Amino acid sequence: MGSTTISAVRTASRRRFLMCRPTYFAVEYAINPWMDPTRPVDPMLAIEQWEALRGVLLGLGHVVNLIDPVPVLPDMVFAANGATVLDGRALVSAFRHPQRAPESGAYEKWFRDRGYEVRCAERWNEGEGDHLAVAGVVLAGHGFRTAASSHAETADYLGRPVIGLTLVDPRFYHLDTALAVLDDEQIMYWPGAFSPASRRRLHSLFPHALRVEEHDAVQFGLNLISDGHHVLLPAPARSLAARLATEGYQPLALDVSELAKAGGGPKCCVLQLDRPPA
Known part of the structure; x- marks a missing residue:
């Protein structure tokens, strides 16, 4: 987890993702x-933006599996929330809000069928x-949508140490809006999203982590997808893209403005599965 420079050589790792087409996307x-349910949403534009994201992932050589959307579940496009998957095990989510709770059954069936x-x-x-x-652990956010009391179950089932991190800013209601994993060792985060104790914990574990400014964080700049070299992030996070380039990553800007109306970015749209064979 050492410091990085522009001369750093970054290596992409082939990934497998699960995505859900936003056929029924809406902010209801x-x-x-x-x-904001009163703010107009363009469903066709949302689909175009999602298809563009999927196309970039496929173009980079990643594998994209699909789960069928369900008509009454407009947030199902945010597949990252459906489960946590490690080493062939899927811990299917238990959603806090009743509007999303039925998604669990769809994801459970998808994983069991496979x-x-x-x-x-x-x-x-x-x-x-x-x-x-x-880096051999699971960083786990809590405070808004995941309960701290769930961490023991996560650690037990997935077989990895779980490091609890308290989120304190409701704009960053999920960990993947406040912190991003760039490669097997390096993370990037906005400190203001975390409690003082959690900031200290992150600094202790990742002393050379990249820290971003609030103006990039509120553009969902941290809700990114990285394969260790290519970094897919929202187009408005321009200064963050420039920063990543100086660190040896290749930023790829995407327009996800419609999906952002529901509080999501590129990372929210993908759930990482087991990596496919080389």
């Missing part, structure tokens, strides 16, 4: 500060939205 309720070992979380646990694997 408000369960985070970004959602031979994954599956457990359904017993306490609030919103999947990879609040659980990011890096």
